[in-house]
Amino acid sequence: MDLGLDVSERGGFAVLSVxxxxxxxxxxxxxxxxxxxxxxxxxxxxxxxxxxxxxxSTGLGVLVGGLKRLRSHDGDLLLVCTQSRILKVFEITGLxxxxxxxxxxDEATGVASGATTEDRAGDSADV
Amino acid sequence: xxxxxxxxEIPARAEFVALARLVVSALAATDTQLADARVxxxxxxVSEACTNAIEAHDSVDTDERVRVRCRAHDRGLEVSxxxxxxxxxxxxxxxxxPVTDPDRLKFERGLGIPLIRALVDEVEITSSGxxxxxxxxxxxxxxxATD
Numbered sequence: 001m002d003l004g005l006d007v008s009e010r011g012g013f014a015v016l017s018v019x020x021x022x023x024x025x026x027x028x029x030x031x032x033x034x035x036x037x038x039x040x041x042x043x044x045x046x047x048x049x050x051x052x053x054x055x056x057s058t059g060l061g062v063l064v065g066g067l068k069r070l071r072s073h074d075g076d077l078l079l080v081c082t083q084s085r086i087l088k089v090f091e092i093t094g095l096x097x098x099x100x101x102x103x104x105x106d107e108a109t110g111v112a113s114g115a116t117t118e119d120r121a122g123d124s125a126d127v
Numbered sequence: 128x129x130x131x132x133x134x135x136e137i138p139a140r141a142e143f144v145a146l147a148r149l150v151v152s153a154l155a156a157t158d159t160q161l162a163d164a165r166v167x168x169x170x171x172x173v174s175e176a177c178t179n180a181i182e183a184h185d186s187v188d189t190d191e192r193v194r195v196r197c198r199a200h201d202r203g204l205e206v207s208x209x210x211x212x213x214x215x216x217x218x219x220x221x222x223x224x225p226v227t228d229p230d231r232l233k234f235e236r237g238l239g240i241p242l243i244r245a246l247v248d249e250v251e252i253t254s255s256g257x258x259x260x261x262x263x264x265x266x267x268x269x270x271x272a273t274d
Contacts, residue, residue, distance in 0.1 A: 023141075023144055023174055023178070024141045024144055024174075024181065024182075025142045025144060025145065056174045056239070056242070057175055057178075057236075057242050058178060060238055061236055085164070085167045089171065089242060092241070092242060092245040092246070093238050093241065093242065
């Protein structure tokens with residue numbers, strides 16, 4: 001089992017795309033990559049979970065740690081996730097209220113332009 | 128299939144949690160009365176229980192294996208995960224601050240047991256100084272879920 005971690009840039013955000021399964025075995029690699037990004041001065045990070053097949057509380061812990069680290073630098077960590085089975089673990093643990101969760105990287109990075117979650121929720125009919 | 132038992136012993140190492148997940152979810156998928164979403168929930172619960180078991184073994188530096196046992200039950204699928212770690216008091220787990228509290232971010236761990244309790248229908252944790260056994264039961268009808 002391997003974990004894919006790809007980094008790109010979009011609209012002033014570092015986008016970390018995660019592929020594979022995030023559990024106790026792969027989480028250290030994920031945590032290490034997030035910390036590297038912060039150390040490199042990337043303080044606005046989008047973590048794209050669309051390629052994640054499985055995520056348990058170890059993965060949640062990495063994300064919570066990342067958010068805490070970024071907020072200490074006045075930064076933020078946004079998530080992209082539409083998979084119900086992944087969203088469910090955020091919902092159960094109440095972390096949907098801690099993280100800003102978006103339907104696409106474009107939507108997440110659009111946060112920089114000032115759109116709010118409520119705005120976007122009402123924009124579903126827009127192109 | 129009722130009464131059939133599948134038992135697995137995994138080395139107490141992180142890389143084997145995926146194997147335990149795979150075996151349990153493959154077995155659960157053969158139960159036509161368990162919906163796919165329920166199988167996914169069980170997979171997460173098993174991952175959490177195995178992770179805790181492996182960390183328990185690590186804390187006492189033992190080479191003993193973690194035992195995972197699945198039994199097809201007339202009410203659903205029962206999975207038990209047993210370790211020989213130091214044990215813990217299930218009633219003494221720390222409460223996390225509310226999600227609206229900035230201190231919530233201080234808690235990167237401790238979400239496993241709450242997740243297990245939320246995802247499966249019945250959970251029984253038996254722990255002593257000789258180890259911990261976590262029994263999970265996923266019922267055929269989610270409507271019967273109680274917690």
